[in-house]
Amino acid sequence: MSFKPKVALSNEFLLQLAKLPAKVHTKVMKWAIQFQADPKSPGINYENINGARDPNLKSVRLDGDWRGIVFKPSAGDVYVLLYVDHHDDAYRWAEKRKLTINPVTGAMQMLTVESVAEPGPQEAMSANDAAVDRAEVTPAAAAPALFADLDDRELMSLGVPQELLAFVRAIATEDELDAKQTQLPLEAYEGLFLVAAGDTVGQVLNARETRVDKAIDTQDFAAALATPESQSRFVVVSDDESMTAILNAPLAQWRVFLHPTQNKLAVGDRSGPVRVLGGAGTGKTVLAMHRARWLAENRTEANQKVFVTTFTRNLAADIEQNLRTLCSSETFAKLEVRNLDAWVNAFMRSRKLEHRIVYDRKRDAAYQAWQAALAVKDSALDLPDSFYEQELEQVVLAQGITTLDQYRTARRTGRGVILSRAKRDAVWPVFEEYRGQLASRKLKEVDDAFREVADVLSAEAERERESARPLYSAIVADETQDLGPQALRLLRALVPAGPNDLFFVGDGHQRIYSRNKAAMSRCGIDIRGRARKLYLNYRTTDEIRRQAVALLQGCEIDDLDDGHDETKRYKSLSHGPAPSVLSVKGIEDAAKHAVEFVRDWNLAQGEGLPLSFCVIAASEKSRDAMASLIQSAGLHCIAITAQSNHADARDVIHLATMHRAKGLEFDCVIVVAPRSYLDAPEETETQRKLLYVALTRAKRGAMLIELD
Ligand SMILES: Nc1ncnc2c1ncn2[C@@H]1O[C@H](COP(=O)(O)OP(=O)(O)OP(=O)(O)O)[C@@H](O)[C@H]1O
Numbered sequence: 185m186s187f188k189p190k191v192a193l194s195n196e197f198l199l200q201l202a203k204l205p206a207k208v209h210t211k212v213m214k215w216a217i218q219f220q221a222d223p224k225s226p227g228i229n230y231e232n233i234n235g236a237r238d239p240n241l242k243s244v245r246l247d248g249d250w251r252g253i254v255f256k257p258s259a260g261d262v263y264v265l266l267y268v269d270h271h272d273d274a275y276r277w278a279e280k281r282k283l284t285i286n287p288v289t290g291a292m293q294m295l296t297v298e299s300v301a302e303p304g305p306q307e308a309m310s311a312n313d314a315a316v317d318r319a320e321v322t323p324a325a326a327a328p329a330l331f332a333d334l335d336d337r338e339l340m341s342l343g344v345p346q347e348l349l350a351f352v353r354a355i356a357t358e359d360e361l362d363a364k365q366t367q368l369p370l371e372a373y374e375g376l377f378l379v380a381a382g383d384t385v386g387q388v389l390n391a392r393e394t395r396v397d398k399a400i401d402t403q404d405f406a407a408a409l410a411t412p413e414s415q416s417r418f419v420v421v422s423d424d425e426s427m428t429a430i431l432n433a434p435l436a437q438w439r440v441f442l443h444p445t446q447n448k449l450a451v452g453d454r455s456g457p458v459r460v461l462g463g464a465g466t467g468k469t470v471l472a473m474h475r476a477r478w479l480a481e482n483r484t485e486a487n488q489k490v491f492v493t494t495f496t497r498n499l500a501a502d503i504e505q506n507l508r509t510l511c512s513s514e515t516f517a518k519l520e521v522r523n524l525d526a527w528v529n530a531f532m533r534s535r536k537l538e539h540r541i542v543y544d545r546k547r548d549a550a551y552q553a554w555q556a557a558l559a560v561k562d563s564a565l566d567l568p569d570s571f572y573e574q575e576l577e578q579v580v581l582a583q584g585i586t587t588l589d590q591y592r593t594a595r596r597t598g599r600g601v602i603l604s605r606a607k608r609d610a611v612w613p614v615f616e617e618y619r620g621q622l623a624s625r626k627l628k629e630v631d632d633a634f635r636e637v638a639d640v641l642s643a644e645a646e647r648e649r650e651s652a653r654p655l656y657s658a659i660v661a662d663e664t665q666d667l668g669p670q671a672l673r674l675l676r677a678l679v680p681a682g683p684n685d686l687f688f689v690g691d692g693h694q695r696i697y698s699r700n701k702a703a704m705s706r707c708g709i710d711i712r713g714r715a716r717k718l719y720l721n722y723r724t725t726d727e728i729r730r731q732a733v734a735l736l737q738g739c740e741i742d743d744l745d746d747g748h749d750e751t752k753r754y755k756s757l758s759h760g761p762a763p764s765v766l767s768v769k770g771i772e773d774a775a776k777h778a779v780e781f782v783r784d785w786n787l788a789q790g791e792g793l794p795l796s797f798c799v800i801a802a803s804e805k806s807r808d809a810m811a812s813l814i815q816s817a818g819l820h821c822i823a824i825t826a827q828s829n830h831a832d833a834r835d836v837i838h839l840a841t842m843h844r845a846k847g848l849e850f851d852c853v854i855v856v857a858p859r860s861y862l863d864a865p866e867e868t869e870t871q872r873k874l875l876y877v878a879l880t881r882a883k884r885g886a887m888l889i890e891l892d
Contacts, residue, residue, distance in 0.1 A: 189261035190406050191220045192418045193427075194294070195441045197265045198434035204250075204268065211247045212268055213431045220427045223254075223263040230256060233275055237297045238282040241266070243274060253278045255405075262405045264418060266294075283405075284347060288340040290400040291413030293369045295347055330355050330380055338385045341396040342375030343413060344368070352376065362726065362755070370757070371413045371444055374719055381752045391716065393448050412444035438470045438722075439510055445718055450474035453483075457686035459664070459704060459711040461743060463754040464732070464880035465723030468689035469662050469847070473503060475687050476660045477511050480518040483684055484657040491656045491678065492521045495666035495697070499523070499847045501829065503662060520656075524671055528633050535640065539628040545573070549625045557618035562610040571601065572614050577699045580615045581631035582669050588612045634670035638677040645680065654680055663847070664690030664744055668700035672707035692741045692749045694877050696843060698870045703746045711745065719753050721880075723849055726756035728886045731763045732879040735872050738865030763879065763886035767859065771806065774889045775813030778854045781887050782819060782837060785852050794834040795851040798824075800842055800878040802857050802871075806891075810856060811839045824848070842874040845881050852885035853878065859890045 193216075204212060219228065230242035233253075244252045251274040255264040267277050280297040331339060336349055344352050348368065355361050358380050365373045371392075378388045389396065401407065409420055419440045421427045430440055442450060446467055449460060451474075462468045472492070479490045492507070494500050504521035511519070522530075529541060542550040558569055578599065585591050591612050592605055603611065622628060628636070645654075656679050661667065667675070679685045686709060695701065704711055721729050733751045743749040764781075768774050782797055789795050799814065801807040811821040814837055822833070824840040838850065845853075855878040861871035879886050 187261065188422075189223050189263055190409065190420055191223055191422075192262070192264045192409055192420045193430065194264060194266045195417050195419075195437055196294075197267055198430070198437065198440075200268045201431065202434040208247060208250055212250065212252070213428075215246050215252075216265060216431060217424055217427050219263075219265065220421055221424060223256075230254065233278045235279045236281075237279065240283065241278045241281060243278065251275070253281075255283050257403070257405050259403050260406050262409070264405075282347070284345055285400065285402040285405065285408045286340055286343065286345055286413075287400050287402050288337060288396050289343060289371075289394065289411065289413060290398065290408055291343065291369070291371070291411045292405060292408040292418060293343075293345045293413075294417065295345055296367055298367070328356060329353050330357060330361065331376065334379070334385065341394075342379065342385060342388060343371035343373075344376070345372070348372070365755075365757070369413070370416055370720065374755075377755055378719065378753055383753075392445060394444075412442075412447040415447055416441050416444055433509075436509075438467065442470070442474060443467060443718065443720060443722075445716065446471045446474065449716060451478045453683050454687075454714055455683055456681065456714060457704070457709045457711050458688065458714045458716065459744060460687075460689045460716045460718060461691060461749055462689070462718030463691060463693060463721060463729070463751060464877065465721040465729075465756070465849075466718035466754070467720075467722055468691065468718060469503065471718070472660050472662045472687070472689045473507055473510055476507065476519055477515055479658045479660070479684060479687075480511070480515045484518045485653065488653065488655065488657040489518050489520045491527075491659045492519055492662075493524050493527065493659065493675070494662040495523060495700075496663075496846070497523045497526060498826070498829070498844070499663060500526070502847060524634075524667065524674070525630060528630075528637055528674070531637055532633065537636075539626050539633070541630050541633050542622065542627050543630060550622070550627055553618060553621035553625060553627065556621045557614050560617045561614050565607060565610055567601070567611070572611070575599065575611065576615055576618065581629050582699070582702075584631070584635040584670055584673070585615075586619075588616075591615075631668060631670040634668075634674040638670070638674040641674075641677040645677070658684050658687065660687045662689055663694070664688040665692050665695040666690075666697045666700050667702065669702040669707050671700070672702050672704060672709060676708045688744070690744050692744060693736055693751070694846070694873060696846065696870065696874050696877060701742065702744070703742075705745050715743075715745075717753070719755065721754065721756040723883055724756055724880050725758045725760035725882075725884060727760055727762040728879060728882050729754070729756045731765070731886070731888070732876045735862070735875050735879070736865075739869045739872055758883075760884050763882075763888055765888045765890070767890045767892070769892050771809050771856075771891065772813060774856050774891055775810055775817065777887065777889060778810065778837075778856070779814055779817045779819060781852070781854055781885075785885055795884075796832065796834050796838070797852050797854070798838040798840055798845065798848070798850040798881065799854045799856065800840055800845045800881065801855075802842060802861065802874070804841055806856060807839045807841055814839075842878045846877055849881050849883055851883050852887075853882040854887045854889065855879055856889045856891060859892055862890060 201212060228244055230244060233241055233243055240255055240257045242254050242256050244254055246252050249271040251271050252265060253267040253274055255266055267274060269277060282295045284293055286293055331352060339349060339352060340346060361376055361380060375388050408414055409418055449471055460468060460471060476490050476492045484490055492503060500521055500523040507519055507521060508516055545554050579594055579596055583594055585594055592608050659675050659679055741749045766777060778799055785795055799810050801810055807823060811823055815821045820836045822836045822838055824838055824844055857875055861868055861875055
C-alpha cells in the first residue's frame, strides 16, 4: 500500500509569498500546488545547502533565481515548505534555521541559530534525563536567573526547545525575556512570561490543557505536526483545493494558524458554558468564529443553527462577512449571525408582539414617557433626575424588577446612595409610571424586551419539553462585556443547558456601555471549570499595548462574573515606536499634529504597502471637525459612521468615534480626546476604557492627543 506524503506549509512561507512581485507570486503558487500533489516528483530537485545547520533543509528551484526552502527529514514522508526568496537570501535564511521536536511537548519548533548555544551536553540528553542536576549541564544557571527555580524538563514543558535551555537560563529580568521574544517559539515565550508573572508551571499547563507525560519520538515529524503548538505555525495541506485557498489569502493567517489555546477551545466538546477573557487583540473574535464553525460542522443537526451574536450591528456584520470566507456554504447555512437587539426585534415581530424598543430615552415618545414619569416623583426625597435614571438602568431594568416587593429587596451594590425601605417605596412609583407611559405608547425598554422574550422562551420550552428540538444547537457570543444581565438571561433561555450550549468571549477592559455590567453566575450561567484566558495580543505592538494598559491603572476591571481581571498576563507579539502623547490647546492644533503624523508614517513607509489610518474622536462633533481640518490640509477623509460599513481603503484617512471604532483595526491611529478623559481614574473609568479601545485599534503606530 502506498501512502501520500504529508505536505505542510509554514506561516513564514505564506508571509514571504505575500511579499513576492505579482508575476513570481503566481508562478510560486502554481509550483506549490503541484508540489502538494506530488512532492516526490522527479521534476523537483532537492539540493543540499552548504553550511546549513540543519541537514534536513533543502533548496528547490522555483523560477529564475527564486528558491524555495523545504524541510525534508531523512526519516518519514514529511515535506514542509518553509520559505521563498532570491537564491542568496533564501540560502542565508536556511543556513541559520533548524527544525526540532520538543522532547516534552512533542511540538515541532523552528530555531534561529544565533539563539542556539553551541552543541553542548544538554543537546544529547533525552527528555527524561533533562531534570538531572542542572548545574552540571547548564553553567549559566549560576547567574541570578529569572527561571532558576525551574528544572530543564519544566522549561521544556512550557515550550522551551531543548537547544534553547541555556539561552533561557541566562535571562535575568522580564525586560530581557521580552527582548528575546522573537527568538522563542510563541508557546515558550507565553509560558515563561506567565511564570514570571507568578503562575506555576502546573497552572500554565492546566490552563493550556496540556499533558506532558507522553513518550515523545523526537524524529517523528509527522506526529509532531499534529500538536496544537505545531499547528500555530505549520498547516498540513492534503488537497489542491485547500492549498489554493490558503495560498490565495496568505495574509489571513488567523484562518489557518490558531494559537494553541485558540485551537483547543475552538474544537471539541465542553460540558457547559465557556467564558474566554483576553485583552484587546488577543484573538477572541477569531476564536469565536472558529468555535462557531466547529459547532456548525460537528454538533448541529440539519434543521438547527448556531446563533452567533454580539452587541452592535456593525460588529455582527463584520463577523458575518468573515465567517462567510471561513466556512463552506454548507456550514455557513448553519450559522445565524445577528446582534442581539436585532434578534429580539425580529423575534417580537414574528410573535406579533407589536412593541417598539427604546434605545434612546432622550428622544421622541420615550422622552415624553420619561418626563411624565419624573413628574410623579416625590419631591420630599430631594433626589436629582439623574439618580432616577441611573436607578432605572442599573437596578430596575438590569435586574428585571417589576414589582415594589422585588424592589424593596433588590441589590443596589455600587449605587452610592443608601435607600431605606420607606425611601424605596417613595421612589418606586416613578418606575411604575414610566413602564405604564411606555406601554400606552407601545414602547418597551430594551432590557424589558430581553426579559419578556426570555420568559416567553422559557414557557415554550417548558411546554414543549422533549417534544421539540431546540432551534439553536449552541450560542457563541462576542463582546460579552457589553451584554447586560437581561441579555445574558435571554441567551441562557435560548438554548437548553447542556454540553456546548454557550460560548462567550469578552474583555472587561473594553466595557464602553457601562450600564451593561453583568455577572454571569447571577444570570444562570455557570462557567466554573470552563473559564479560560488568551494572553497574546496579535494586533498591537507591545509599546502601544503598554500605553493603553497604563491608562487603565487605578480602574476596577471585572471578569464578566463576580471576580477581577488584570493585565499583568498580557503581552504583544510585535514591536514598534512608543505612541506619542501630546496635549494641545485646540482642535486646529490637533489636526495639524494628525497631518504631520500621517505624513511622517507615510514617508517612513516609502514604497511599501500603503498604510491605513484612522482618527478616532470622542464625539461625532469632534470627528467631523477633525475631518474638515484634515481635508483642508489636502488629505482625503472618510467618516466611518453608524450606518456606513468600514472599508479597507488605504489612500484615505478614516475617521470614527471611539464607540464606532470598536472591533476595527488600522495600521495607525490618532486618538483625540478631551483632557477630562484622563481625570482621576475612579471618576473616568468609562472614558479611560474608551481610550483603551481606541488606542488598541492600532497595529503599528499611535498618537494620543489630549484636547484642552
Ligand atoms: N491565531 C492568529 N494568528 C494570526 N493572527 C491572529 C490570530 N488570532 C487573531 N489574529 C489577528 O489579531 C487581530 C486581533 O484579533 P481579534 O479581533 O480576534 O482579537 P480580539 O481579542 O477580538 O480583539 P478586540 O477585543 O480588540 O476586538 C486580528 O487582526 C486577527 O486577524
